[in-house]
Amino acid sequence: DIQMTQSPSSLSASVGDTVTIACRASQTIDNYLNWFQQKPGQAPKLLIYAASSLHSGVPSRFSGSGSGTDFTLTISSLQPEDFATFYCQQSYSPPHSFGQGTRLEIK
Amino acid sequence: EVQLVESGGDLVQPGGSLRLSCAASGFIFRNYAMSWVRQAPGKGLEWVSNISGSGTRTYYADSVKGRFALSRDTSKNTVYLDMDSLRAEDTALYYCARLSGASGYDEVPDYWGRGTLVIVSS
Numbered sequence: 001d002i003q004m005t006q007s008p009s010s011l012s013a014s015v016g017d018t019v020t021i022a023c024r025a026s027q028t029i030d031n032y033l034n035w036f037q038q039k040p041g042q043a044p045k046l047l048i049y050a051a052s053s054l055h056s057g058v059p060s061r062f063s064g065s066g067s068g069t070d071f072t073l074t075i076s077s078l079q080p081e082d083f084a085t086f087y088c089q090q091s092y093s094p095p096h097s098f099g100q101g102t103r104l105e106i107k
Numbered sequence: 108e109v110q111l112v113e114s115g116g117d118l119v120q121p122g123g124s125l126r127l128s129c130a131a132s133g134f135i136f137r138n139y140a141m142s143w144v145r146q147a148p149g150k151g152l153e154w155v156s157n158i159s160g161s162g163t164r165t166y167y168a169d170s171v172k173g174r175f176a177l178s179r180d181t182s183k184n185t186v187y188l189d190m191d192s193l194r195a196e197d198t199a200l201y202y203c204a205r206l207s208g209a210s211g212y213d214e215v216p217d218y219w220g221r222g223t224l225v226i227v228s229s
Contacts, residue, residue, distance in 0.1 A: 001169070032213060034215050034216075036152070038152075042221075043202055043219040043220065043221050043222060044144075044152060044202070044219055045219070046215065046216065046217050046218075046219075049207070049215040049217070050215075055217065087151065087152050089152075089154070089216075091213050091214060091215055092213060093212065093213065094154075094157060094166035094167075094212065095154055095166070095167075095168045095169070096142075096154040096157070097154060098144075098151060098152040098153065098154060099151075100151050101151040101152070
């Protein structure tokens with residue numbers, strides 16, 4: 001099975017900052033990498049699929065990159081509504097494992 | 108508009124059974140695979156199972172294989188997760204999600220329901 005590892009587990013940032021979250025797969029997954037945002041009490045929402053494609057309605061300040069085993073999610077010019085927990089997921093092959101999550105907090 | 112509504116969550120004793128349902132609307136149901144993802148209280152997301160659009164292929168996490176069964180009824184636009192031999196560690200909020208294609212093998216969960224809560228406790 002493919003293991004997904006995110007870093008950091010948590011980070012603090014200010015409105016207007018740019019932050020990057022990393023995700024590493026235990027084996028190559030080509031570009032079958034998705035990113036989700038989850039706010040407290042809400043279901044996860046898809047942000048990025050296929051490593052770098054923006055899901056419909058997602059602001060362009062969110063971007064993804066990477067291929068193979070190493071991926072990043074970048075959020076530019078952080079807005080107050082962006083503070084949440086972020087998860088990566090591989091959809092290369094079942095089981096479609098998730099990373100452990102990265103909690104983004106306001107500094 | 109894509110809508111997914113989960114139901115069936117409940118308090119159940121260890122060793123018991125439960126059926127979760129996910130009613131879908133706003134898209135051509137048979138053209139899309141479906142998925143269940145769970146989240147234990149205060150924990151991260153855990154993928155549980157996928158089913159293809161035709162219902163002929165299913166995939167399961169090792170943690171539920173042999174105990175959970177995923178099926179779908181196209182006439183009712185509904186997916187069912189039958190859960191047997193429930194354990195305390197199955198306690199979680201269970202989310203239903205639509206996958207972005209029909210195979211269930213390598214697609215993306217693009218729309219999610221709000222979840223239904225399963226508590227396994229005596």
